Amino acid sequence: MSPKQDKAAEPKFGFETRMIHAGAQPEPVTGARQTPIHQNTSYVFHDAEHAASLFNLQTFGFIYSRLTNPTVAVLEERIASLEDGRGGTCCASGHAAQLLAFFALMEPGDSFIASNRLYGGSITQFGKTFKKFDWRAKFVDVDDPQNVRDALTPDCKAIFVESLANPGGVVSDLEALSSIAKDAGIPLIVDNTMATPYLCRPIEWGADLVVHSTTKFLSGNGTSLGGCVVDSGNFDWAQNDKFPGLAGPEPAYHGLNFYETFGDMAFTTHAHAIGLRDLGSTMAPMNAFQTILGCETLALRMERHCENARKVAEFLEAHPAVAWVSCAALPSSPYHALAQKYLPKGAGAVFTFGVKGGYEAGTRVVENCEIFSHLANIGDARSLILHPASTTHRQLSEEQQQAAGAGPDVIRLSIGLETLEDLIADLDQAITAASR
Amino acid sequence: MSGKIDHDSYSDATLRNLLNSVKSVAVVGASPNWNRPSYFVMKYLQDKGYRILPVNPRAAGEEILGEKVYVSLAEIPDSFDMVDVFRNSEVAGAVTDEAIALKDERDIKAIWMQLTVRNDAAAARAEAAGLQVVMDRCPKIEFGRLNSELSWGGFNSKVISAKRRKVRIG
Numbered sequence: 001m002s003p004k005q006d007k008a009a010e011p012k013f014g015f016e017t018r019m020i021h022a023g024a025q026p027e028p029v030t031g032a033r034q035t036p037i038h039q040n041t042s043y044v045f046h047d048a049e050h051a052a053s054l055f056n057l058q059t060f061g062f063i064y065s066r067l068t069n070p071t072v073a074v075l076e077e078r079i080a081s082l083e084d085g086r087g088g089t090c091c092a093s094g095h096a097a098q099l100l101a102f103f104a105l106m107e108p109g110d111s112f113i114a115s116n117r118l119y120g121g122s123i124t125q126f127g128k129t130f131k132k133f134d135w136r137a138k139f140v141d142v143d144d145p146q147n148v149r150d151a152l153t154p155d156c157k158a159i160f161v162e163s164l165a166n167p168g169g170v171v172s173d174l175e176a177l178s179s180i181a182k183d184a185g186i187p188l189i190v191d192n193t194m195a196t197p198y199l200c201r202p203i204e205w206g207a208d209l210v211v212h213s214t215t216k217f218l219s220g221n222g223t224s225l226g227g228c229v230v231d232s233g234n235f236d237w238a239q240n241d242k243f244p245g246l247a248g249p250e251p252a253y254h255g256l257n258f259y260e261t262f263g264d265m266a267f268t269t270h271a272h273a274i275g276l277r278d279l280g281s282t283m284a285p286m287n288a289f290q291t292i293l294g295c296e297t298l299a300l301r302m303e304r305h306c307e308n309a310r311k312v313a314e315f316l317e318a319h320p321a322v323a324w325v326s327c328a329a330l331p332s333s334p335y336h337a338l339a340q341k342y343l344p345k346g347a348g349a350v351f352t353f354g355v356k357g358g359y360e361a362g363t364r365v366v367e368n369c370e371i372f373s374h375l376a377n378i379g380d381a382r383s384l385i386l387h388p389a390s391t392t393h394r395q396l397s398e399e400q401q402q403a404a405g406a407g408p409d410v411i412r413l414s415i416g417l418e419t420l421e422d423l424i425a426d427l428d429q430a431i432t433a434a435s436r
Numbered sequence: 437m438s439g440k441i442d443h444d445s446y447s448d449a450t451l452r453n454l455l456n457s458v459k460s461v462a463v464v465g466a467s468p469n470w471n472r473p474s475y476f477v478m479k480y481l482q483d484k485g486y487r488i489l490p491v492n493p494r495a496a497g498e499e500i501l502g503e504k505v506y507v508s509l510a511e512i513p514d515s516f517d518m519v520d521v522f523r524n525s526e527v528a529g530a531v532t533d534e535a536i537a538l539k540d541e542r543d544i545k546a547i548w549m550q551l552t553v554r555n556d557a558a559a560a561r562a563e564a565a566g567l568q569v570v571m572d573r574c575p576k577i578e579f580g581r582l583n584s585e586l587s588w589g590g591f592n593s594k595v596i597s598a599k600r601r602k603v604r605i606g
Contacts, residue, residue: 023593028601268591
């Protein structure tokens, strides 16, 4: 039942060491210690032969920043290291990361299984926009693994869940889902945005790909959009004929077979050389730099985020005007046991609650807050508050909203790093004023 | 000597020392086809200053990357430091025995078997004969990893260092 052990020869550096150092040795030409911002589009070739080698993917190096950029590459290795993956591909946003992850796996007419409790924006991307590529998302309640087994079909190419779902504190049973995916010969893709690799490392529980919106806790200050796909390097893309994009001849590279040529580096190579090249959803170097800075303090911030969030949740649960709190850190949560297994260091900092008085009282709480910012983001140093049904989850039907834990009376909090007593006092006055 | 080397994991220092000491590599199973993995590796190693000596009976007499292709290790007239094996694990045993037989005459120091290629019995024979053995690895990936080039592609090199390294331009 314990996570998979690493078998590397070198002493494995701790999480905090890697969040500061991974991917970023001193710049060799100048000695610059902090990662330079390579605000640059294109890279000079030594000669025609070198250019040909780069275009043939025969040597490592930079061609054009739509594919790879030295600053972005530091963040890619940083996140891949924190997730214990083989490689990372950064891109413009979390949504871009999801598109990039599926792009390598899916052909028109293929399907995949996704949790019906995903973040509302993901449900809309998968259920509506992906339809235009003839990619078919099947949303199921993954709390019962049998639902996932029942939904499997021969054209199914992946299972997609969030380790900790946005917004309602839902925790996925990664080990059980990984076992189903392995039996079916398809990858398990886990969105680890809410947990971050500090709280949960899905690859240790059998996930094959991990996606992130780096906009959230990884960057940490609400400055920079970004996404990342981390490949574990563990999936055998040639075990069946489901993944011709990775294990068949690639027409855009004269019949090159990515899996045969690049082995456990195939997915990440493909995601840059085909995915970013043709989808064009590149991360900006400045955003990569801001996110690199965020990663340097990730562990410290997550500890405080989680501690503040748990204490705010406890306060709300005891508040007479609060109807319910849905937070996996609380023993009252049906996901508390799964949180203790998969998120032993803390159940994240985003959770939901409802006040007595429903929708009307809920919107008044949001408007009455002074310190909590009313906006559509999570994972900021600032505490944030939102009414999902009228904003982030607005595109969903009421049934989908309920399933996603974003019904009409739901208020979402993303707890920041301010003084705990100030956060509690702000919510207390907002709730009291709303209940009058 | 045999039985003491852990072929499940090699230290960075072991691989770095080997790659820094080797200058010429005979590549058994060398393909003349530009989009085959062996060609990728030969091209990369040649760019980094290694002399590559292709071995492939089916391409004998042809040239790969400007180097004559040989029928066998024994046919190579010059000395070479390392044998890189692009054949399956079983055939790697016979290649290893050929290298052991030639090791003094050609001054061979090491046998490197590519990713997915592993033959522990052959490795034990080679180590007993004084040869260094690396299995189930790729010299291109390891060279790139240890010199920060693999990192350019977003890969987890697992190398953590605050030292300013010397630049090897490639």
